Amino acid sequence: MEFFKWEQSFNTLSALSPALLRYLTTSILDFLTKRCPALDLSQLHSRFETESGALLPKSLTSKACQGLQFLLHWLLTHNPQNTGKFTLETILASHSSLSDTRISAIAKAYSDYHIARSALRKGEILQDSQWTVGVAVQTDLQSDLLQAYVRGSFRLIDGTTGQESRRVVEFSIPQFQEFVREMKRASSVLSSY
16 A cells, blocks of 8 residues: 555654644644645644644654645545545554554544534535526516516535525625625635634
């Protein structure tokens, strides 16, 4: 398997406490799943030194991150459920000298992360949207005649059943402008994370 060449990197993880291993695992998973744009090695290194109370060589931080990043990427690609023959635990047990405590810390962080990500998928997931702008030419109310509107058509997938559904929402121009303002506020909040 391709894990043999990473054994030395896996072994550098033994210099980190279980708490730091959980933090490192979550940080790498955030990076790999694009929840954060970059993995800041200098920030990780500073945190490792602060929490361990020891001066750690930067090469150790880099090697530990590379090894764990390879393993987590492999799992997300080939075995995201972490079941069967090649689990995080069996790979680290057979390709490193990490203690059971450290392996369990990494496995717990992976499991917690996976459970949290799965929970996000439970609701309806937006797959596609289409927007049209029009003018009402046929209506029951005389006052709505020739009024501009914006229509959003959304294709959704139920995260638990996989069933597809469509939702159509129609906005008056003032309603749509308020909707756009709310989306800009949400975008502003999200950009700060």
